[in-house]
Amino acid sequence: MQLLELKDIWKTYYLGDIDVPVLKGVSFSIEQGEFVALMGTSGSGKSTLMNILGCLDHPTSGEYRLDGQEISGLSSDGRAMLRNSRIGFVFQNFNLLPRTSALDNVMMPLSYSVEHLPERQAKQRSVEMLNLLGLADRMDHEPSQLSGGQQQRVAIARALINKPSILLADEPTGNLDSHTSEDILRLFQQLNQQQGITIILVTHDANIAKHAKRIIRISDGIIEGEIKSDAGGVK
Amino acid sequence: MKIYRTMSIALRALRRNPMRATLTTLGIIIGIAAVIAMMEIGNGASAAIQKSIVSMGSNMIMIQPGTAASGGVSFGAGSVMTLSPQDCDAILQQCPAVQYVAPIVQARTQVVYGNKNWVPFFIVGSTPAYLSIRNWTELAQGDVFTDKDVRNANKVCLVGNTLARELFEGDSPIGKEIRIKNVSFKIVGVLTVKGANMMGMDQDDIIIAPWTSIKYRVSGTSLGNVNQSSAASTSSTTVNSLKNLYPSSQLSLYPTQSTTQAADTPQPVRFANVDNILTSTSSTQNIPLAIRQVTAVLRERHHIRQEEPDDFSIRDMTEMIKTFTTATSLMTNLLLCVALISLIVGGVGIMNIMLVSVTERTREIGLRMSVGARARDILRQFLVEAIVLCLIGGVLGILLGHGGALLVKYFKHWPVETSLTAIIAAVLVSMSVGLIFGFYPAWKASRLDPIEALRYE
Numbered sequence: 252m253q254l255l256e257l258k259d260i261w262k263t264y265y266l267g268d269i270d271v272p273v274l275k276g277v278s279f280s281i282e283q284g285e286f287v288a289l290m291g292t293s294g295s296g297k298s299t300l301m302n303i304l305g306c307l308d309h310p311t312s313g314e315y316r317l318d319g320q321e322i323s324g325l326s327s328d329g330r331a332m333l334r335n336s337r338i339g340f341v342f343q344n345f346n347l348l349p350r351t352s353a354l355d356n357v358m359m360p361l362s363y364s365v366e367h368l369p370e371r372q373a374k375q376r377s378v379e380m381l382n383l384l385g386l387a388d389r390m391d392h393e394p395s396q397l398s399g400g401q402q403q404r405v406a407i408a409r410a411l412i413n414k415p416s417i418l419l420a421d422e423p424t425g426n427l428d429s430h431t432s433e434d435i436l437r438l439f440q441q442l443n444q445q446q447g448i449t450i451i452l453v454t455h456d457a458n459i460a461k462h463a464k465r466i467i468r469i470s471d472g473i474i475e476g477e478i479k480s481d482a483g484g485v486k
Numbered sequence: 487m488k489i490y491r492t493m494s495i496a497l498r499a500l501r502r503n504p505m506r507a508t509l510t511t512l513g514i515i516i517g518i519a520a521v522i523a524m525m526e527i528g529n530g531a532s533a534a535i536q537k538s539i540v541s542m543g544s545n546m547i548m549i550q551p552g553t554a555a556s557g558g559v560s561f562g563a564g565s566v567m568t569l570s571p572q573d574c575d576a577i578l579q580q581c582p583a584v585q586y587v588a589p590i591v592q593a594r595t596q597v598v599y600g601n602k603n604w605v606p607f608f609i610v611g612s613t614p615a616y617l618s619i620r621n622w623t624e625l626a627q628g629d630v631f632t633d634k635d636v637r638n639a640n641k642v643c644l645v646g647n648t649l650a651r652e653l654f655e656g657d658s659p660i661g662k663e664i665r666i667k668n669v670s671f672k673i674v675g676v677l678t679v680k681g682a683n684m685m686g687m688d689q690d691d692i693i694i695a696p697w698t699s700i701k702y703r704v705s706g707t708s709l710g711n712v713n714q715s716s717a718a719s720t721s722s723t724t725v726n727s728l729k730n731l732y733p734s735s736q737l738s739l740y741p742t743q744s745t746t747q748a749a750d751t752p753q754p755v756r757f758a759n760v761d762n763i764l765t766s767t768s769s770t771q772n773i774p775l776a777i778r779q780v781t782a783v784l785r786e787r788h789h790i791r792q793e794e795p796d797d798f799s800i801r802d803m804t805e806m807i808k809t810f811t812t813a814t815s816l817m818t819n820l821l822l823c824v825a826l827i828s829l830i831v832g833g834v835g836i837m838n839i840m841l842v843s844v845t846e847r848t849r850e851i852g853l854r855m856s857v858g859a860r861a862r863d864i865l866r867q868f869l870v871e872a873i874v875l876c877l878i879g880g881v882l883g884i885l886l887g888h889g890g891a892l893l894v895k896y897f898k899h900w901p902v903e904t905s906l907t908a909i910i911a912a913v914l915v916s917m918s919v920g921l922i923f924g925f926y927p928a929w930k931a932s933r934l935d936p937i938e939a940l941r942y943e
């Protein structure tokens with residue numbers, strides 16, 4: 252069964268009298284354990300699509316199934332719970348809470364989870380997650396005391412803390428230099444291969460997209476084509 | 487568990503900007519401090535008033551003789567002698583609401599012991615019931631004189647603490663003889679300390695003796711002498727032998743006694759007036775009933791016709807209590823209003839800062855929503871933050887107000903009473919302020935669109 256399945260997704264913004272169609276009938280599906288890059292020029296509608304995939308936004312029309320569950324029928328609370336348990340977000344600008352330690356940043360999503368871990372367990376799980384991402388000695392650092400790459404690692408740890416099935420990363424290397432970008436991308440590949448996490452990476456850069464096993468090209472709101480890459484493995 | 491985590495999130499958010507948090511909550515701090523200080527000082531004041539009223543005798547009713555007027559000149563209350571000891575007996579027998587009755591005869595004169603002298607503020611002639619009326623039955627030393635002493639006009643007396651100190655300087659006054667205007671009185675008891683009354687008079691500067699003794703043996707400047715139109719006033723220089731039943735008549739039925747003989751064997755007269763009558767009821771609720779009954783009895787006894795005014799007047803403490811308590815509660819309420827306004831201003835300040843905070847933290851809100859916070863989680867977070875802010879302000883306010891009240895107590899010696907109700911009320915009020923004024927910003931935060939919020943610059 253497909254992990255997620257899009258059928259003829261349309262998204263139109265209404266600015267006053269003008270209709271701005273951004274997504275014009277997008278259809279594709281992604282299986283469990285894939286590492287997919289969504290590639291397209293700036294303004295092609297990648298982020299819009301990403302918001303729909305991440306259950307932050309409704310499509311204007313079309314069907315979106317996540318794990319066989321139709322999303323458009325869910326209430327906003329239902330979508331929030333889904334985001335909490337199934338989806339992890341990584342942003343271009345990291346979006347860490349300022350003046351808050353790395354550990355607390357990573358723990359934050361746990362306080363909205365349904366299972367509701369006790370404080371000690373929550374802390375322990377966050378510590379383990381930070382260790383996994385190589386930040387064992389940066390737990391108590393605040394974002395301003397961390398480098399860009401370290402900040403993005405904290406953000407990835409936060410995205411993974413609730414053990415989601417999908418990791419959505421919107422231009423995760425957009426604010427990083429090429430060396431650090433390479434590190435982060437390798438981290439994604441590791442997570443995909445070793446933990447089996449499904450990763451959807453949004454980028455405008457072909458050099459970054461080629462780290463994924465599969466590249467979906469989007470242009471002006473329409474899927475243009477698909478490339479199976481062989482560069483997905485960890486070297 | 488959940489609320490604990492929300493609280494810790496709120497505290498962490500507040501810690502990110504402690505200066506602003508402090509300034510924001512200043513309005514609440516001042517408001518609550520004002521409330522607490524007012525309540526503590528106000529409660530202290532009313533407790534002090536209550537105490538001094540009780541020490542005067544809270545269920546006391548005072549009956550004074552009427553006003554004499556001559557040729558348009560009024561001589562003031564008590565200038566006519568209309569009250570008699572027989573009135574006392576009648577009141578006790580015929581008024582069921584009245585518990586104790588004591589006639590009062592007053593004098594003001596010099597008291598001598600050895601080579602010391604003193605003019606006590608009160609020289610009261612009465613019966614043992616007087617002490618019951620004034621809640622003063624316990625003595626520091628000795629015993630109360632008896633009703634027999636009153637009947638026989640025995641030369642015994644009780645002295646107050648101040649007088650004992652002035653005349654005896656630490657020696658026990660029991661059994662000593664003091665001279666009140668050249669009449670020797672044996673001290674049989676010393677009263678307990680009562681302190682100043684509401685007007686600031688020293689209630690311990692007192693001698694209490696049987697009224698008969700004061701009336702017939704001392705007969706100092708009693709109130710009756712104020713009345714210039716009364717020719718029958720007793721002379722204060724001659725010894726009153728109590729012999730003259732009809733002072734104006736020249737008739738002499740028996741051989742005249744010598745002055746010494748006369749003074750040694752006093753005889754009660756058939757008519758004697760007392761300066762006023764003190765009565766008390768068993769409870770405060772009975773006071774109006776007692777006043778009605780006493781009025782009826784006295785009008786009947788004094789043969790006052792329907793249309794004529796009373797020749798006496800009745801005062802009770804309720805009026806005084808009412809005056810004092812309304813004065814203090816008026817002040818307290820007024821200041822509470824000011825404090826309330828301060829709390830409202832403080833609340834608006836909280837709302838203002840919370841709105842700023844919501845705008846500033848739009849990205850954070852978007853992020854929290856993207857990791858799964860529901861609208862109600864965001865609402866609760868900001869609401870709890872506002873409430874925690876107000877609670878901290880409230881606690882600081884309580885400490886500040888309590889400290890202020892203690893300072894007032896320490897430096898100005900005002901009576902102060904810590905009020906648990908006020909503290910609980912302050913906590914509840916500050917929480918409500920947080921709830922009320924924090925709701926709109928929190929609601930606004932919860933209504934944000936996660937995508938817009940994430941994109942907010």
Ligand SMILES: Nc1ncnc2c1ncn2[C@@H]1O[C@H](COP(=O)(O)OP(=O)(O)O)[C@@H](O)[C@H]1O
Nearest residue numbers: 264266271273292293294295296297298299300
């Ligand atoms: N909230 C919005 N209202 C109107 N237009 C929008 C909105 N969000 C995005 N767009 C438009 O949709 C198009 C695609 O945006 P986006 O998905 O962010 O592109 P990408 O991420 O691929 O650069 C852009 O032309 C943008 O102007």
Ligand SMILES: [Mg+2]
Nearest residue numbers: 297298299421
């Ligand atoms: Mg984009």
